[in-house]
């Protein structure tokens with residue numbers, strides 16, 4: 010193989026892999042939702058005490074200390090919320106369920122599709138005590154997906170919730186000055202409530 014031929018060959022081999030992370034996954038999700046329209050978003054609720062986070066408070070809002078999510082805690086304080094249910098904020102597709110060990114613990118990731126805006130977003134639920142759903146399955150808004158945990162004793166029990174405007178990004182660190190691909194979860198939920206029947 011001559012040199013330029015080899016470069017071309019290398020490009021053809023790697024191009025689909027690079028694209029696979031950045032674009033084709035998104036296309037797949039859109040196709041998936043379009044084939045399963047009853048799981049497209051019909052609005053969003055809070056993930057604890059739904060629909061409005063009754064008996065919970067946000068101890069560390071998005072942006073505070075460069076936090077990339079919200080920290081939901083029971084108003085009882087301490088570990089009184091350990092084992093409390095966590096609910097999916099919206100209809101969607103469970104894209105990942107994984108234990109990431111120290112710091113993150115059990116993490117659930119759900120992709121949502123807002124059809125009229127042609128927009129994919131991802132909700133991420135961290136430090137879960139239990140994860141009660143399977144990956145690559147569909148969920149409905151308000152469905153119990155797990156329970157509040159403390160990442161095996163790393164913290165007082167709470168739910169770290171992120172909402173991402175770019176799906177399938179790396180897990181990240183939970184805190185950053187760089188907020189590209191992240192959005193304020195509480196502001197997002199408040200802007201996208203279900204329509205009243």
Ligand SMILES: [Zn+2]
Nearest residue numbers: 078079080169
């Ligand atoms: Zn947090």
